[in-house]
Amino acid sequence: MMETKSFPGVVDSLDPLRDYIGELAARAGLSKKKTYSLILAADEIATNIILYGYERAGLTGDFSVLSEVTDSALTIILEDIAEAFDPLARELPSEEDLARSLDEREIGGLGIFLTVNGVDEFSWEYADGRNRNKFVMKIEGS
Amino acid sequence: MAFQIESVVEDKAARLTLHGELDSLSARVFQTEVEKIANQDIEALVLDLEDLNFMSSAGLRVLIYSKQKIGPKLAIYIVKPQELIVDTLEKTGLQHSVTIVDQYPA
Numbered sequence: 001m002m003e004t005k006s007f008p009g010v011v012d013s014l015d016p017l018r019d020y021i022g023e024l025a026a027r028a029g030l031s032k033k034k035t036y037s038l039i040l041a042a043d044e045i046a047t048n049i050i051l052y053g054y055e056r057a058g059l060t061g062d063f064s065v066l067s068e069v070t071d072s073a074l075t076i077i078l079e080d081i082a083e084a085f086d087p088l089a090r091e092l093p094s095e096e097d098l099a100r101s102l103d104e105r106e107i108g109g110l111g112i113f114l115t116v117n118g119v120d121e122f123s124w125e126y127a128d129g130r131n132r133n134k135f136v137m138k139i140e141g142s
Numbered sequence: 143m144a145f146q147i148e149s150v151v152e153d154k155a156a157r158l159t160l161h162g163e164l165d166s167l168s169a170r171v172f173q174t175e176v177e178k179i180a181n182q183d184i185e186a187l188v189l190d191l192e193d194l195n196f197m198s199s200a201g202l203r204v205l206i207y208s209k210q211k212i213g214p215k216l217a218i219y220i221v222k223p224q225e226l227i228v229d230t231l232e233k234t235g236l237q238h239s240v241t242i243v244d245q246y247p248a
Contacts, residue, residue, distance in 0.1 A: 043198050102239040110199040111198065
C-alpha cells in the first residue's frame with residue numbers, strides 16, 4: 001500500500017525529509033549504507049525541486065513523498081508540480097571530470113551523479129502536471 | 143540534528159569544525175564562513191568532520207568553491223570524516239584533492 005506525506009517546497013523541509021526517508025528505510029530494514037545513500041539521493045532531488053523547480057521559477061508549492069515497502073524493495077517517489085524537469089537530461093560527470101583537481105572542476109552535476117549511483121534504480125517521468133522522481137532500493141536477502 | 147560550525151584561524155591554518163548535517167541550507171552557512179577567511183593569508187583549510195553525520199553535494203560544492211576562491215596552493219585537510227562521507231568523497235573523486243587525516247597537525 002502506498003503511503004503519502006507532503007512537505008512545503010522550501011529548503012527547511014530537507015531536514016524533516018531526511019528523517020522521514022530514514023524512518024521508511026528502517027521499516028524496510030535497509031542497511032546503514034543503503035539508508036544513507038537513499039537519504040542522500042532524496043535530499044539531492046528534493047533540493048533541485050525546491051531551488052530550481054520552485055524558488056528560481058517564483059513558484060510556491062509542496063512536494064510529496066509516496067512510498068511503498070514490499071518484501072523485495074522500498075520504492076519512493078518524489079512528486080512536485082513545478083515545470084517538467086528531467087534530472088537525467090543533463091550529461092553526468094565522466095570519469096575524466098571526476099578525476100579533475102578542485103581548481104578546474106565544474107561545480108554542477110554532482111548531486112544527480114550521487115543520486116543515480118546511490119540507488120538501485122532511478123527514473124523520472126512527467127505525467128498529469130507532475131514530475132515523478134522514482135527511487136528503488138532492493139531489500140537485501142530477498 | 144541542527145547544523146553548527148566553529149571557525150578558528152591560527153598560524154595560516156583555518157580550522158572549521160562542522161557538526162550535524164550539511165545540506166543545501168546549511169551549506170550557505172559553511173560558504174559564508176569560507177568567504178570570511180578567504181581574504182586572510184591562509185595556507186591550510188582544516189575541516190573537522192568527526193561530528194558531521196551527513197553531507198550532500200551542496201557541501202562538496204563549498205569544498206570546490208574554497209579551493210577556487212582561496213587559490214590552488216590551499217591545502218585542504220579533512221579530519222576524521224565518517225565512513226559514509228568518505229564514500230561520497232571517493233565516488234566523486236574529491237578524495238584526490240584533499241588529505242584525510244586522523245588529526246591536524248599530524
